[in-house]
Amino acid sequence: NAGVTQTPKFRVLKTGQSMTLLCAQDMNHEYMYWYRQDPGMGLRLIHYSVGEGTTAKGEVPDGYNVSRLKKQNFLLGLESAAPSQTSVYFCASSPMRPVSLQPQHFGDGTRLSIL
Amino acid sequence: ILNVEQSPQSLHVQEGDSTNFTCSFPSSNFYALHWYRWETAKSPEALFVMTLNGDEKKKGRISATLNTKEGYSYLYIKGSQPEDSATYLCASGGSNYKLTFGKGTLLTVNP
Numbered sequence: 001n002a003g004v005t006q007t008p009k010f011r012v013l014k015t016g017q018s019m020t021l022l023c024a025q026d027m028n029h030e031y032m033y034w035y036r037q038d039p040g041m042g043l044r045l046i047h048y049s050v051g052e053g054t055t056a057k058g059e060v061p062d063g064y065n066v067s068r069l070k071k072q073n074f075l076l077g078l079e080s081a082a083p084s085q086t087s088v089y090f091c092a093s094s095p096m097r098p099v100s101l102q103p104q105h106f107g108d109g110t111r112l113s114i115l
Numbered sequence: 116i117l118n119v120e121q122s123p124q125s126l127h128v129q130e131g132d133s134t135n136f137t138c139s140f141p142s143s144n145f146y147a148l149h150w151y152r153w154e155t156a157k158s159p160e161a162l163f164v165m166t167l168n169g170d171e172k173k174k175g176r177i178s179a180t181l182n183t184k185e186g187y188s189y190l191y192i193k194g195s196q197p198e199d200s201a202t203y204l205c206a207s208g209g210s211n212y213k214l215t216f217g218k219g220t221l222l223t224v225n226p
Contacts, residue, residue, distance in 0.1 A: 042218035043204070043206075056212075090158065108157065109158060
C-alpha cells in the first residue's frame, strides 16, 4: 500500500539549475498539493490541483511551476533554482469530497538543497 | 485572528504526565479543523478532522475538542509516553480546497 510517493528523497542543486519533483498517489484522489516546510514557518502551500489538467497557486508560488497531466501524478518544477528554495518539500493528496472534511495524506518529503 | 496559531511552540514533559496544547483559528468562514501528528523524519499523519462546535474526538490517549464560535481547539494527551514525542500540527479549512497550517507544537516526552 504505497499511498503518496515522492521522488527523489534528497537532491543537491547548484543555483540556476532546474529540476522536477515527482509526486505519485495510488488512492485515486482528486486533490493534490505541494507544500514547503522551513524552520519556524510550518507548512506553506506552493501550488495545488483539484483534478487532472487543473492547477492553482497557493501561498508561495513564485519560482515554481506545476503540472497534473495524469490524475495520479503531480509534478513540481524549479526552472532556475535559488538558495531561497532550499527546503523540505511535501506532497499531499485528498479525496474528492469537500477537502476540508477529509484528512490529507502526505508523502515522506524531498529534502532539497540549493548551493 | 487571521492565521492559524499554535501554542506553546514547544513543550517538555515527563513520562506519565498529561498535557494539552492549543490551536487558534479564524472563526469566520470556518469549515473544519484538522490535527496531525508529525514524527521526525516521517510524514504528517492525520489524527482528527473536526467540524461541529463542541465536537470532541478521541483516539487512545489522545483527544481533541473544538470551539468554532471562539475559534480554538485543544489537543490533550493523557499519560504521555516517549513515543508521543512529535510535532502536533493543526490546520483550518475554509469552504475552498485549501488548509492553512499552524507552525506546530513540538512535544518531547522524557522517560
